[in-house]
Amino acid sequence: MIKAVEQLKIGVVGIPGKWSTEVLADEIEAKTGFRCVIDIEKVVADLSMPTVTYNGTCLCELDAIIIKKISQTYSPMVLDRLEILRFVESCGVKVYSKPCEIIRLVDRMSCTVSLARAKIPMPKTVITEDINAALNAVKDFGEVVLKPLFSTKARGMQVISSEQSDKKILNELQEFYDVHKFFYIQQKLNLPGHDMGLIFLGGEYQGAYARVGNGESWNTTIHSGGKYAEVCPNQEIIDMARKAQAQFDLAYTTVDIAETDNGPVCFEVSAFGGFKGAQEGLGLNMAGAYVDYVIADLRAEQQSNAINPAD
Known part of the structure; x- marks a missing residue:
């Protein structure tokens, strides 16, 4: 019945x-x-x-x-x-x-590895437990963002510059490691003041909104004072986001993408996907x-x- x-x-x-x-x-x-x-x-x-x-x-x-x-x-x-x-x-x-698919996304490491295997463009990333290798990554990248493996809305993330002394960098790395027990190091990119959330329902593209920074924080998250706005990404970006979310069998998600001088990069595929960006930025009741x-x-x-x- x-x-x-x-x-x-x-x-x-x-x-x-x-x-x-x-x-x-x-x-x-x-x-x-x-x-x-x-x-x-x-x-x-x-x-x-x-x-x-x-x-x-x-x-x-x-x-x-x-x-x-x-x-x-x-x-x-x-x-x-x-x-x-x-x-x-x-x-x-x-x-x-599906819970098994969400499990692959709440751990930043698992999400990143899946995107890298699919050759999705991302910021340069080094993952290690070795503090000397982490120091070398900071010096090689110039400016980096340390990211916890489990976090949302940029919570717990930390910016480190190679312009500091090796001793100060090592101290900051050690403090981060004492809390998180792993180094996830991503090159900090020069972004145009906003990034995008591309919305997918059942694998189909629904639209995109921008998170526009307030100029006072290095990230654009709403948690850090950013605001939602409408955005119209080009087909290259939509195709990249579609390929990124297709690595996971999700009913609903948003894909975070930013434009850089070297082309668009993907930061992550959301484990859950939000509704507020779609509503405030696009007027969509997702x-x-x-x-x-x-x-x-x-x-x-x-x-x-x-x-x-x-x-």
Whole structure:
């Protein structure tokens, strides 16, 4: 039997009370009459039953789950939370995007290696645990950005210049290593005061917005005072972003790209993709479009199962 839209039960894993989580839950409720915002920190998985519950709701009985946010900040703990959702998926619940694909993105190293293997242009990058090799990278690149392997919105990132003495650079590198236990070193590029977020839903390009810096920070993130604006990237940039996101099987994502003197470069593919840039920069309701995509995908699968029932 094919469920009517109003009978579908679609949950949202996110941060209760946060705009992006609640706007997605609002769209689901408006289209299905069902609302379930799931705080992953309070989920209980009993693998012997097996059940995964949140506030009395068994997540394994939902039709689908959309992962909007897994944590306020990224850390290795995020991987464990995604493993719980991977188990929910094994119970027959459709999860958007697939936890196994998100796992490949929340770790900056995994994302970078995947993009490099696909020959996606990126800033020059050195990854090492050797402090002397890290020093050489700083001196070779001139000015670098040290990036934690788990972070969002430029949190924890640090700029180091080769114009400092070797002793000062080594001290800064050691302080970074003491906290993060790994060096991810990327050459700092001269950017035109903005970078772009290209939006993809089901692998299809939807549009792009710019994050415009406030002139007071080295990065353009909204967290650091940047603002959203409309942007019209050329076909080369759109094709690059499409190829970058195609390395991961994601339902919804944004690809961060910036233009440089040597051509466009890709910084990352987002594990989750935001809605605010699309709304404020383009006037697009991507939360609503995402829910429509999920409902259509669920209906298509139900129809396929009705025509070709499992033995």
